[in-house]
Amino acid sequence: xxxxxxxxxxxxxxxxxxxxxxxxxxxxxxxxxxxxxxxxxxxxxxxxxxxxxxxxxxxxxxxxxxxxxxxxxxxxxxxxxxxxxxxxxxxxxxxxxxxxxxxxxxxxxxxxxxxxxxxxxxxxxxxxxxxxxxxxxxxxxxxxxxxxxxxxxxxxxxxxxxxxxxxxxxxxxxxxxxxxxxxxxxxxxxxxxxxxxxxxxxxxxxxxxxxxxxxxxxxxxxxxxxxxxxxxxxxxxxxxxxxxxxxxxxxxxxxxxxxxxxxxxxxxxxxxxxxxxxxxxxxxxxxxxxxxxxxxxxxxxxxxxxxxxxxxxxxxxxxxxxxxxxxxxxxxxxxxxxxxxxxxxxxxxxxxxxxxxxxxxxxxxxxxxxxxxxxxxxxxxxxxxxxxxxxxxxxxxxxxxxxxxxxxxxxxxxxxxxxxxxxxxxxxxxxxxxxxxxxxxxxxxxxxxxxxxxxxxxxxxxxxxxxxxxxxxxxxxxxxxxxxxxxxxxxxxxxxxxxxxxxxxxxxxx
Numbered sequence: 001x002x003x004x005x006x007x008x009x010x011x012x013x014x015x016x017x018x019x020x021x022x023x024x025x026x027x028x029x030x031x032x033x034x035x036x037x038x039x040x041x042x043x044x045x046x047x048x049x050x051x052x053x054x055x056x057x058x059x060x061x062x063x064x065x066x067x068x069x070x071x072x073x074x075x076x077x078x079x080x081x082x083x084x085x086x087x088x089x090x091x092x093x094x095x096x097x098x099x100x101x102x103x104x105x106x107x108x109x110x111x112x113x114x115x116x117x118x119x120x121x122x123x124x125x126x127x128x129x130x131x132x133x134x135x136x137x138x139x140x141x142x143x144x145x146x147x148x149x150x151x152x153x154x155x156x157x158x159x160x161x162x163x164x165x166x167x168x169x170x171x172x173x174x175x176x177x178x179x180x181x182x183x184x185x186x187x188x189x190x191x192x193x194x195x196x197x198x199x200x201x202x203x204x205x206x207x208x209x210x211x212x213x214x215x216x217x218x219x220x221x222x223x224x225x226x227x228x229x230x231x232x233x234x235x236x237x238x239x240x241x242x243x244x245x246x247x248x249x250x251x252x253x254x255x256x257x258x259x260x261x262x263x264x265x266x267x268x269x270x271x272x273x274x275x276x277x278x279x280x281x282x283x284x285x286x287x288x289x290x291x292x293x294x295x296x297x298x299x300x301x302x303x304x305x306x307x308x309x310x311x312x313x314x315x316x317x318x319x320x321x322x323x324x325x326x327x328x329x330x331x332x333x334x335x336x337x338x339x340x341x342x343x344x345x346x347x348x349x350x351x352x353x354x355x356x357x358x359x360x361x362x363x364x365x366x367x368x369x370x371x372x373x374x375x376x377x378x379x380x381x382x383x384x385x386x387x388x389x390x391x392x393x394x395x396x397x398x399x400x401x402x403x404x405x406x407x408x409x410x411x412x413x414x415x416x417x418x419x420x421x422x423x424x425x426x427x428x429x430x431x432x433x434x435x436x437x438x439x440x441x442x443x444x445x446x447x448x449x450x451x452x453x454x455x456x457x458x459x460x461x462x463x464x465x466x467x468x469x470x471x472x473x474x475x476x477x478x479x480x481x482x483x484x485x486x487x488x489x490x491x492x493x494x495x496x497x498x499x500x501x502x503x504x505x506x507x508x509x510x
Contacts, residue, residue: 009036009045010128011095012167015106016068018059028054029081029113030070033163034091035171037098042175048091049164051078068161082117089114093122100147100170101131130170134177135494145494147173317504320357320484321349323389331393333400333489335408345404345489347397347498354397355486358390360508363479364429367472380434380445380468382475383419384483391418391428394487398498401489405496415497417487432485432502434471445471448504452482458506474507482506 013034017027033049053075054060060072081088092110099106107127114121135145143149151157151169154176330350338344347354365383386394394417402414419429434447449461451474461474475481484504490496 007094007125008039009095010039010098011035011092011124012037012098012171013092013102013106014099014163014166014170015109016070016161016163017064017109018054019061019064019067021061021063025059026112027109028056028059029109030054030060030064030068030075031163032081032084032088033165033167034088035164035167036091036095037171039096042171044168044171047164048087050084051075052081052084053078055080081113085114085117085119089119089122091122092124094125096126096128097124098128098170099130099167100173101129103127103129103132130174134173137181138177150177317357317484320355320503322357322359323387323393326354326356326393328393328396331396331400333397333404335404343408344491345401347401347487347489353486355484355503356390356393357482357484358387359482360480361385361483363475363477363481366475366477367468369468380436380471381431382434383429383431384481386418386428386430390430394418394430394498397487401498402496405489405491410491410496412491412494412496415495417498417500430500432483432500432505434502447502449474450504450506451509452506453509480508482508 011034013032015029015033016031017029020027029052031049031051033047035047036045037043038045051070051074057072057076060070060075065071088110097107107124111121131145134142134150138145138150138153142153147166147169148158150173154173156169156172156176326349331354332348332351333345334348335343336346361384363382363384368381368383369379398417405412405414417430419431434445436445450458451461452458482505483502485500485502488499488501490499
């Protein structure tokens with residue numbers, strides 16, 4: 001084992017799991033693999049991998065075997081996770097975690113499996129999700145950003161869907177990408193002439209001639225579990241894992257069906273001569289200098305920083321228009337600077353930011369906590385029915401913003417702000433988001449929430465702690481709310497659209 005007291009090594013890791021075949025079925029971990037990497041040279045120091053026997057072998061379906069090649073026979077004599085939990089904890093706890101799409105998938109599986117054995121899960125001191133990081137840097141030129149696609153782009157080999165292969169390939173891809181970014185930032189006139197990076201992507205800082213790699217996917221000093229950035233092709237539990245194909249390391253032998261050892265212990269390897277120390281230092285230094293800014297762009301959907309920082313009592317109803325007050329010909333969109341050279345779209349009405357207020361919106365679906373931020377706090381949202389007048393305004397804004405997004409060079413998939421499902425076209429809905437804010441060790445939602453009693457008296461709700469259950473009880477289906485919300489376009493992780501952020505909500509008493 002590496003005996004570094006400050007645990008400065010980066011832990012690249014990956015898990016292979018079963019594939020759920022029915023609603024409500026969870027994931028069972030079949031393999032865990034990790035390498036410890038020197039942060040100065042990005043050289044592999046030690047490695048560990050093991051197959052794992054799930055409590056229920058029937059979870060290993062034919063679909064699961066097709067995904068990663070791990071059969072029941074391969075794991076029948078493997079240890080359970082409880083037997084190797086100490087080892088995994090020691091590898092991960094207190095180190096920077098790294099991997100491709102780990103924040104949405106692998107980190108969640110680690111937390112789940114430790115909870116199953118009633119033990120505290122390891123916590124990272126930072127995370128690097130290369131899916132988020134590299135999508136912003138290479139999204140236009142390297143395709144769909146699956147690891148297999150990136151490996152093909154750089155000519156690094158094929159895939160076996162095995163944990164240790166995946167993490168080694170991940171490290172190699174990062175080295176290649178870092179080299180390209182370094183060259184482009186050092187000689188921009190030569191190397192960026194034909195670069196096809198979207199203007200909506202985070203750009204590199206050229207102030208010191210280095211590729212700083214700031215932006216999404218890199219976050220240090222993370223207080224708890226990290227944001228899992230959703231793979232842009234995931235739409236179901238099955239796709240959630242299968243949507244991210246796992247490449248092999250080019251020196252590994254493809255899976256031939258031969259017996260795989262249950263456990264491969266740590267092995268010290270010769271340091272990689274590819275010294276990326278200066279670039280690694282730059283990555284860490286940037287993250288320490290701009291934690292607040294990075295937090296904003298590591299979310300699965302952009303949250304306007306001004307929305308999150310709005311002080312209590314600052315929402316003025318005079319700043320919001322009812323749908324009937326909006327003149328469609330007066331609606332316009334424009335690109336404005338956003339984050340370190342990036343741009344974002346603003347929606348205007350008569351040259352002022354468009355914000356809407358709608359009375360008596362009926363809650364269709366209550367509070368959702370499907371997505372989480374970098375610290376494991378849920379992104380709160382709920383769904384309400386949308387009136388024809390509101391749909392008219394939002395559709396017009398949507399069309400203008402989507403056109404500007406395409407004209408600006410974005411290749412992201414545009415998601416309509418109004419949802420119209422097949423068979424329910426006459427019952428359109430919208431999703432209202434409630435931004436959350438960390439205040440020290442305490443989290444709270446920023447949206448001002450009031451409750452109107454039958455006597456027409458309105459009282460502001462003040463909650464002392466972040467209690468999703470209590471909030472969920474307020475927004476039950478069938479409840480009516482008056483909503484004041486902003487229109488915040490986003491373009492992130494190959495997804496784009498308009499996010500409706502609730503600034504003020506008035507819950508009608510039943």
